[in-house]
Amino acid sequence: MTTPSLPDVSDIEQQTIKRVTRRMIPFLVLLFVVAFLDRNNVGFAALRMNEDIGISQTIYGLGAGIFFLGYFMFEVPSNILLHRYGARVWIARIMVTWGIIAGAMGFLQTPVHFISLRVLLGIAEAGFFPGVIYLLSLWFPSRYRARMIASFYLGVPIAQIIGAPLSVGLMEMGDAWGFVGWRLMYIVEAIPAVILGVVCFFYLTDHPADAHWLTEKQRTWLINTLAQEERNKPLVVGVQPTKGQMIRKALCNRQVWMLALVYFGITSGSNAMNFFMPTVLASFRGTFGLEIGLMQNGLITAIPYAVAAVAMIWWSRRSDRLQERHWHAGGAAMLAALSIAVALWLNQPWIIVIGFILLAMGVYSAINVFWAVPGQVLTGVGAAVGIGLINSIGNLSGFIGPYLTGYLFTVTGSYTPGFLVIAALVGLGGLGMVMMPRNKVSQIGAELAPAAGGKA
Helix, strand or coil: CCCCCCCCCCHHHHHHHHHHHHHHHHHHHHHHHHHHHHHHCHHHHHHHHHHHHCCCHHHHHHHHHHHHHHHHHHHHHHHHHHHHHCHHHHHHHHHHHHHHHHHHHHHCCCHHHHHHHHHHHHHHHCCHHHHHHHHHHHHCCHHHHHHHHHHHHCHHHHHHHHHHHHHHHHHHHHHHCCCCHHHHHHHHHHHHHHHHHHHHHHHCCCCHHHCCCCCHHHHHHHHHHHHHHHHHCCCCCCECCCHHHHHHHHHHCHHHHHHHHHHHHHHHHHHHHHHHHHHHHHCCCCHHHCCCCHHHHHHHHHHHHHHHHHHHHHHHHHHHHHCCCHHHHHHHHHHHHHHHHHHHHHCCHHHHHHHHHHHHHHHHHHHHHHCCCHHHHCCHHHHHHHHHHHHHHHCCHHHHHHHHHHHHHHHHCCCHHHHHHHHHHHHHHHHHHHHCCHHHHHHHHHHHCCECCCCC
């Protein structure tokens, strides 16, 4: 992991950020890779599982997306508990429980089992992503956050790059050894989550003050820098509100909800890709003489994510350098929407693959820059709740998008109508981010901060 390069950076700052980055980011990326393997391997299992246990495209879309319904219901409570118990304990709990449920997917027998386990998986994983975003806000000054979030979010494309060939390889290996391949895939890919959950308990550190792996000088610099940023947030003087008051204000804040709706639109593109790209590629079989087998499908699926991994790091670094978030996030999302819409309109297999590449580049670049905004203006338990709310509302697109795509395929026999709706949602999310008043966003911190004029 390279040291972030910014102008006018002192030696102690470089040393501290480098040490924290090396300690935390690779491990968090590994956790995210495992999370996305267990969340999205259903897209490859569907190539065999749906026929084996009688799952229609509509039911599959419902089951794939209903993960996010459980995620939505338990996201904010999970983040409140994370703030109470600390990331080390709570993220460890999340990983162990989701690993057990992900492994149980290998034993499902009916569509009802499929839907039920997907709901439970969402409940188990709720709080992981916003919990890590909140954790990063406790460890990195704001000028580094977009690139650190981008580095963490590398887990998504890495999971797809590794997961696509790994998942289909396990399926083929299971079939060759006399097992049901997709069942073996579920079980094997669930084991790392349980192991890493235990490791997480001993490895993560909740706060810089507890970081004995930093020197005293490094620890002091980091604590003072982060404390100064907290003091510089709007109106942080006066009577400190209770945790309950901050939670209520976060849940009722209009700008937090605006950010949540923007995130809903942007993530519609990533969720649709994750769950339906393998089946879209499989539908090309026989078109213009194309023969796309299971392994070819996995390898082609990995291409957009590999390109997106490079694009999102470069784009987030550019955003950090210019300290501009709204155009970087919104513009990337609108480009993604336009690209996939044009590709679907031209309706040629390899043009559609290029459209998926541009969709992945735009959506993942937008998501990374987007997450630099809430951490700059939210604080304390209000940050945990606000980030949790934004992520939970935004991830409802993971329920609505896959279900709608599967339903429209069942009705029309084509994936084009569903993905055109997805393109529209991504485009609207990008437009909303660009049009969001900058001064209004800055007021989030003011509304959640202590009221002025009281006794300190």
